[in-house]
Amino acid sequence: xxxxxxxxxxxxxxxxxxxxxxxxxxxxxxxxxxxxxxxxxxxxxxxxxxxxxxxxxxxxxxxxxxxxxxxxxxxxxxxxxxxxxxxxxxxxxxxxxxxxxxxxxxxxxxxxxxxxxxxxxxxxxxxxxxxxxxxxxxxxxxxxxxxxxxxxxxxxxxxxxxxxxxxxxxxxxxxxxxxxxxxxxxxxxxxxxxxxxxxxxxxxxxxxxxxxxxxxxxxxxxxxxxxxxxxxxxxxxxxxxxxxxxxxxxxxxxxxxxxxxxxxxxxxxxxxxxxxxxxxxxxxxxxxxxxxxxxxxxxxxxxxxxxxxxxxxxxxxxxxxxxxxxxxxxxxxxxxxxxxxxxxxxxxxxxxxxxxxxxxxxxxxxxxxxxxxxxxxxxxxxxxxxxxxxxxxxxxxxxxxxxxxxxxxxxxxxxxxxxxxxxxxxxxxxxxxxxxxxxxxxxxxxxxxxxxxxxxxxxxxxxxxxxxxxxxxxxxxxxxxxxxxxxxxxxxxxxxxxxxxxxxxxxxxxxxxxxxxxxxxxxxxxxxxxxxxxxxxxxxxxxxxxxxxxxxxxxxxxxxxxxxxxxxxxx
Amino acid sequence: xxxxxxxxxxxxxxxxxxxxxxxxxxxxxxxxxxxxxxxxxxxxxxxxxxxxxxxxxxxxxxxxxxxxxxxxxxxxxxxxxxxxxxxxxxxxxxxxxxxxxxxxxxxxxxxxxxxxxxxxxxxxxxxxxxxxxxxxxxxxxxxxxxxxxxxxxxxxxxxxxxxxxxxxxxxxxxxxxxxxxxxxxxxxxxxxxxxxxxxxxxxxxxxxxxxxxxx
Numbered sequence: 059x060x061x062x063x064x065x066x067x068x069x070x071x072x073x074x075x076x077x078x079x080x081x082x083x084x085x086x087x088x089x090x091x092x093x094x095x096x097x098x099x100x101x102x103x104x105x106x107x108x109x110x111x112x113x114x115x116x117x118x119x120x121x122x123x124x125x126x127x128x129x130x131x132x133x134x135x136x137x138x139x140x141x142x143x144x145x146x147x148x149x150x151x152x153x154x155x156x157x158x159x160x161x162x163x164x165x166x167x168x169x170x171x172x173x174x175x176x177x178x179x180x181x182x183x184x185x186x187x188x189x190x191x192x193x194x195x196x197x198x199x200x201x202x203x204x205x206x207x208x209x210x211x212x213x214x215x216x217x218x219x220x221x222x223x224x225x226x227x228x229x230x231x232x233x234x235x236x237x238x239x240x241x242x243x244x245x246x247x248x249x250x251x252x253x254x255x256x257x258x259x260x261x262x263x264x265x266x267x268x269x270x271x272x273x274x275x276x277x278x279x280x281x282x283x284x285x286x287x288x289x290x291x292x293x294x295x296x297x298x299x300x301x302x303x304x305x306x307x308x309x310x311x312x313x314x315x316x317x318x319x320x321x322x323x324x325x326x327x328x329x330x331x332x333x334x335x336x337x338x339x340x341x342x343x344x345x346x347x348x349x350x351x352x353x354x355x356x357x358x359x360x361x362x363x364x365x366x367x368x369x370x371x372x373x374x375x376x377x378x379x380x381x382x383x384x385x386x387x388x389x390x391x392x393x394x395x396x397x398x399x400x401x402x403x404x405x406x407x408x409x410x411x412x413x414x415x416x417x418x419x420x421x422x423x424x425x426x427x428x429x430x431x432x433x434x435x436x437x438x439x440x441x442x443x444x445x446x447x448x449x450x451x452x453x454x455x456x457x458x459x460x461x462x463x464x465x466x467x468x469x470x471x472x473x474x475x476x477x478x479x480x481x482x483x484x485x486x487x488x489x490x491x492x493x494x495x496x497x498x499x500x501x502x503x504x505x506x507x508x509x510x511x512x513x514x515x516x517x518x519x520x521x522x523x524x525x526x527x528x529x530x531x532x533x534x535x536x537x538x539x540x541x542x543x544x545x546x547x548x549x550x551x552x553x554x555x556x557x558x559x560x561x562x563x564x565x566x567x568x569x570x571x572x573x574x575x576x577x578x579x580x581x582x583x584x585x586x587x588x589x590x591x592x593x594x595x596x597x598x599x600x601x602x603x604x605x606x607x608x609x610x611x612x613x614x615x616x617x618x619x620x621x622x623x624x625x626x627x628x629x
Numbered sequence: 630x631x632x633x634x635x636x637x638x639x640x641x642x643x644x645x646x647x648x649x650x651x652x653x654x655x656x657x658x659x660x661x662x663x664x665x666x667x668x669x670x671x672x673x674x675x676x677x678x679x680x681x682x683x684x685x686x687x688x689x690x691x692x693x694x695x696x697x698x699x700x701x702x703x704x705x706x707x708x709x710x711x712x713x714x715x716x717x718x719x720x721x722x723x724x725x726x727x728x729x730x731x732x733x734x735x736x737x738x739x740x741x742x743x744x745x746x747x748x749x750x751x752x753x754x755x756x757x758x759x760x761x762x763x764x765x766x767x768x769x770x771x772x773x774x775x776x777x778x779x780x781x782x783x784x785x786x787x788x789x790x791x792x793x794x795x796x797x798x799x800x801x802x803x804x805x806x807x808x809x810x811x812x813x814x815x816x817x818x819x820x821x822x823x824x825x826x827x828x829x830x831x832x833x834x835x836x837x838x839x840x841x842x843x844x
Binding site: 116119122127128230 | 782
């Protein structure tokens, strides 16, 4: 914030200073361009004039008068020749109308540069003696020279005329034998100014012709000009104080390189209003800067706030997420531990149970071997003995499940022939008493091998087929089919019997889940769950296809065993 | 051309009068300045200036006998014509009191012949070709008169007004012959250009021929 404020302040300071510098440069440029414009106008004027004068100084009569020793005829001849260019005193024509500047006077200079006095000054424009003296040159020039002539000095009505000296070259000797000096009213410089405040005039020989300025101011400008010219500081545009107000002083030589005394175009520009403007501008810049700074602060604050809002929200969100994740992780860990604990418990319990069951069975078998048992007691003992087997089955299933849950069960894959497994079960089934009188039909293609470990695939099938037998009705059917499709073997088991209610169907593969009529049927609710887990472990799936209208059908998908492996297994 | 021949012959032989008495003759040669440039084919004479000195190109000189001679009752009128923006002849010696006519022989160009020379100031004003009467001036003071044209600033002509009837223009090699001179003691002068006039004192005896060379 401080840096921004500091930079802005520095920027404002520089801008303000630039504005000041630019103002002075602008003024200087104004002056120079106005002067350049003036010079252009003058150059055109001089070009016209020079052409005119060249013709004039080539006039045979002038040459005759100068070359043929007839100086008395010089001015009379010139009167005729210069009649066109001389201003008619009685009826002066503006330059703009006549097209050529009108001469106010002219004089000839002799070979020594002195003025050849005219016999009749009225004809050639009267000049006072000291004015005529100003026309003299030390030597005659080889080229036209421009100068300025102060007229009426000391009369209070001073004017400055522009003069041009034209060499007259002898046609006989090719030497400059005389010069013609013609005086004109100078171009009105003041009216060409763009800025009305700028006052312009001509400084000549320590005398300032600037009627727009009061006498006291002229003295100051005059002194400053003299000082600068003595110091040869002609490139500067100094500030001067006139009546306590600062002014800029511009000046430029009007007749550089001329044999006539140097004349300067002088312009004085009052800085009072410019300074006031500048002061106003400074305050405006400062005000604008301050407002800008304020707006900037507010805007940056708002933007920062808007930008940071989502970040803050993100921070909160991420904090929440982290907390949630931690909670979930903790829950996961506790679940894991719980699972491990329960798995361990199941395993431990199974192991701990197996031994007493074995002891129990051995004890019951010992009792059954006694001969003096009453028939009722024998039956009960037989029943107990049978229960011990059932208990062993449950314990075995629990053991297997706990191993499954602990992820410790690894399938040792090999090719298992499906039909063989079914045949074995059918043999076992035939060995059992068949109170229901079930009709079992198997449509199994020969040589259909599934990938799996024999004892577990056998267990799966055993569980499914046992269910199909257990939950059947008297005289019911069991229908077994198998087919190969897209590298998989689909084995279906269908049986008659009461349908599984629809609300129970999603839960039949859960542990200790039993059918609605389960209580009447031997079982412990682990069979389907175990089968389903084992199928999953074999990379397959067990699902209920349908169960309604006295018909329930399950389907198992096994992976098709590698044919080559299967063959080698057979042989 | 015809006119020029006439004028030259007049100049050279115009001084002849019937030999009523034994007269002297001067022959000789004037050493003329070197020609400034190769003579042009038309052999037109023109006035050239060199350092303010007027002379003809190619150079010619006027040789004349100075002395006091009785003024004749009438003098023949001479002519300086303007042709092709030049004076013809460019250099004309005349005796004081001679009337010179300035005919304009151009096709359609005006001329304004004037002179500011101290020997004769005149201004004929503008006149067109075939102006009648032909503008003329009587030269009554001895001296060199520079002729100028106010319209054509480059035109220059010279009239050398002499107080003697005995004068002749040399040929281009500087040779001259003055006939019919009275016996006596005289100064023979050779005008070479506006600054250079050479002198030679001569004693003329009747019937004799004097050889005078101006170095």
